[in-house]
Amino acid sequence: MRDMLLVRDVLDKQLVDRRGERAGKVDGVVLIFSPDGPPRVGYLEVGAVTLARRLGRRLGSWASRLAHRWGGAHTESYRIPWNLVRAITLEVSVDVDVEETRINVIEDWLRVHVVEHLPGGRE
Amino acid sequence: MTPHEVHLELLLGRKVHDVEGRAVGRLEDVAVERVDLACEVLEFHVGPHALLERLSLRAVRLFRGRSHGVRRIPWDRLDLSDPRRPRLTCRIEDLPEHPA
Amino acid sequence: MSRLIEIALGIVTGIGGFLEAGSLATAAQAGAGFRFELIWAVILGATCLAFLVEMCGRLSAISKHTVPDALRERFGFRFFMVPLVVMQLVMLMVLATELGGVALALQMISGVSYRWWSVPVGLLSWALLWKGTFGLIEKGVSVLGLVTLAFVVGALHLHPPFGEVARGALPRLPAHDGAQYWFLAVSILGASISPYLFFFYSAGAVEDRWDVSHLAINRITAGAGMGFGGIVAVGALVLAGMVFHPAGIKVDSYQQLPLLLTSALGHWGFVLFVASLGIACFGAAQEIAVTSAYLMAQGFGWRWSENLPPAEDARFSLSYTAMTAVACLPVLAGVDVLKLTNISMVVSAASLPVVVLPLLVIMNDRRYLRDYCNGWVANTAVTAIVLLAGVLAVVSFPLLIAGGG
Numbered sequence: 001m002r003d004m005l006l007v008r009d010v011l012d013k014q015l016v017d018r019r020g021e022r023a024g025k026v027d028g029v030v031l032i033f034s035p036d037g038p039p040r041v042g043y044l045e046v047g048a049v050t051l052a053r054r055l056g057r058r059l060g061s062w063a064s065r066l067a068h069r070w071g072g073a074h075t076e077s078y079r080i081p082w083n084l085v086r087a088i089t090l091e092v093s094v095d096v097d098v099e100e101t102r103i104n105v106i107e108d109w110l111r112v113h114v115v116e117h118l119p120g121g122r123e
Numbered sequence: 124m125t126p127h128e129v130h131l132e133l134l135l136g137r138k139v140h141d142v143e144g145r146a147v148g149r150l151e152d153v154a155v156e157r158v159d160l161a162c163e164v165l166e167f168h169v170g171p172h173a174l175l176e177r178l179s180l181r182a183v184r185l186f187r188g189r190s191h192g193v194r195r196i197p198w199d200r201l202d203l204s205d206p207r208r209p210r211l212t213c214r215i216e217d218l219p220e221h222p223a
Numbered sequence: 224m225s226r227l228i229e230i231a232l233g234i235v236t237g238i239g240g241f242l243e244a245g246s247l248a249t250a251a252q253a254g255a256g257f258r259f260e261l262i263w264a265v266i267l268g269a270t271c272l273a274f275l276v277e278m279c280g281r282l283s284a285i286s287k288h289t290v291p292d293a294l295r296e297r298f299g300f301r302f303f304m305v306p307l308v309v310m311q312l313v314m315l316m317v318l319a320t321e322l323g324g325v326a327l328a329l330q331m332i333s334g335v336s337y338r339w340w341s342v343p344v345g346l347l348s349w350a351l352l353w354k355g356t357f358g359l360i361e362k363g364v365s366v367l368g369l370v371t372l373a374f375v376v377g378a379l380h381l382h383p384p385f386g387e388v389a390r391g392a393l394p395r396l397p398a399h400d401g402a403q404y405w406f407l408a409v410s411i412l413g414a415s416i417s418p419y420l421f422f423f424y425s426a427g428a429v430e431d432r433w434d435v436s437h438l439a440i441n442r443i444t445a446g447a448g449m450g451f452g453g454i455v456a457v458g459a460l461v462l463a464g465m466v467f468h469p470a471g472i473k474v475d476s477y478q479q480l481p482l483l484l485t486s487a488l489g490h491w492g493f494v495l496f497v498a499s500l501g502i503a504c505f506g507a508a509q510e511i512a513v514t515s516a517y518l519m520a521q522g523f524g525w526r527w528s529e530n531l532p533p534a535e536d537a538r539f540s541l542s543y544t545a546m547t548a549v550a551c552l553p554v555l556a557g558v559d560v561l562k563l564t565n566i567s568m569v570v571s572a573a574s575l576p577v578v579v580l581p582l583l584v585i586m587n588d589r590r591y592l593r594d595y596c597n598g599w600v601a602n603t604a605v606t607a608i609v610l611l612a613g614v615l616a617v618v619s620f621p622l623l624i625a626g627g628g
Contacts, residue, residue, distance in 0.1 A: 005155070008152055012296050027132070028130050038165070050130075054132050114537070118353070
């Protein structure tokens with residue numbers, strides 16, 4: 001298999017779901033360390049909380065508390081298991097339907113509570 | 124021992140020290156190999172100037188050669204039990220040599 | 224045949240879309256203060272813009288990714304926060320000046336204060352983004368922007384001394400008022416080389432589904448579009464040089480500017496001026512608002528497209544909504560639009576390095592550009608621009624204080 005580097009080729013890259021829709025950027029990569037064998041890539045993470053944590057621990061905890069107060073588990077970062085990754089080019093294609101995940105939970109909330117109340121918002 | 128999780132994005136740029144406390148560099152990248160549907164870590168790449176490496180300025184490359192100063196640390200030589208303080212499990216000198 | 228039409232449309236868009244509040248105001252002040260001596264700054268600005276726009280178009284056509292996409296993907300999230308925050312602040316200021324420009328145009332024909340016009344103008348701008356498609360924004364308003372050719376017509380009408388005009392195209396040191404001269408030079412460059420233009424152009428290449436076959440169109444649109452667009456700004460500068468300079472008039476308000484065209488074209492000049500100011504600023508306002516949304520959506524990986532209804536890209540749509548709403552506030556509050564224009568042009572110039580330096584790296588990345596990476600000409604150009612941007616960043620604020628007047 002071709003040499004792959006996680007930061008160069010995976011982190012911060014555009015995620016594309018199985019229908020070709022944009023599903024966020026790879027905001028985090030979770031490595032799993034076990035006593036037997038090399039560490040593996042466990043998950044790709046997408047979410048505002050993951051991003052906030054990259055800017056600073058305090059910002060991360062604040063964002064996490066805010067997210068919990070606002071939406072509970074619903075607004076935690078979404079994890080995509082590595083075995084759903086299909087191809088990695090300039091994008092990371094994953095075998096997931098973004099509509100079935102909570103990646104777009106904020107998008108959906110805004111559509112229902114804001115966009116559709118504005119003139120011409122309902123299509 | 125339960126498997127423990129480490130966030131790659133939080134490791135990025137962290138200073139790596141060897142077993143004797145000497146600075147090795149900053150963590151820049153992680154080389155992996157896809158094995159069926161899994162993805163295994165092969166090496167950690169540690170370099171002198173994280174920012175410059177990220178930018179990979181061609182000029183820098185020309186001056187110092189392809190992988191100047193970038194140390195490739197096999198996965199079993201890096202201790203990440205404290206992700207904020209990555210440590211080699213050996214001395215810098217004991218790292219296997221890799222041709223540039 | 225349709226390629227020819229595309230090229231023509233691209234050039235027309237470049238010309239019609241070039242002039243806006245910043246380039247008009249800086250050109251007028253430059254002509255008033257220094258006659259034709261600063262024409263070289265307009266030419267330099269348009270040339271740099273042409274190179275940068277061509278690169279952004281090429282990047283998007285080959286990689287199908289935009290500049291903001293590449294900024295995040297190539298340099299990581301922490302780095303990306305810098306251009307994100309800086310550009311949003313700059314765009315907010317410039318958007319306020321454009322909305323102010325439209326409001327002032329309406330004040331000139333109606334007599335009603337521009338402050339009252341701020342919200343209706345903002346609403347109209349928002350409505351067109353909300354209901355319109357990318358084609359409407361890109362081509363619609365820019366084609367109407369051809370009315371700004373009135374400045375070229377007007378300038379020719381006054382029979383400017385071509386020898387002197389040509390000499391102005393060569394850079395030279397100021398004979399007097401050094402601080403003000405260089406302040407205006409920096410402002411003109413800031414007005415021409417606006418990062419929001421590259422982001423907009425790059426997003427547009429993806430919206431229009433450009434690919435390898437569009438590289439020639441890209442080059443022509445960038446070169447001819449921006450090049451000829453610069454001529455419109457030169458026209459405004461020459462007019463100011465012939466109308467304001469001999470009379471020793473100092474430009475300190477947009478209200479003085481109709482004189483540029485009325486002197487040359489009589490009563491029709493007034494109508495053409497108001498139309499030019501209103502349409503040019505309105506077009507720029509649309510571009511800036513939507514680009515602010517492109518920057519957010521592309522940096523965070525959201526769904527985005529002007530060709531989608533807002534319900535299908537809520538975060539993207541609400542980004543430009545919020546941006547437009549906030550940008551109306553300074554105008555509503557009665558900000559001095561010309562002063563704000565001057566400040567925002569300088570801030571824009573100072574913010575350039577944050578975008579062009581990463582662009583230099585991206586344009587040499589084979590993963591994005593494959594066989595179409597920058598050649599030595601393009602690399603030399605962008606390196607020179609990076610150095611220029613560095614100089615601008617250092618001198619802008621001191622000059623704003625010393626020469627801003």
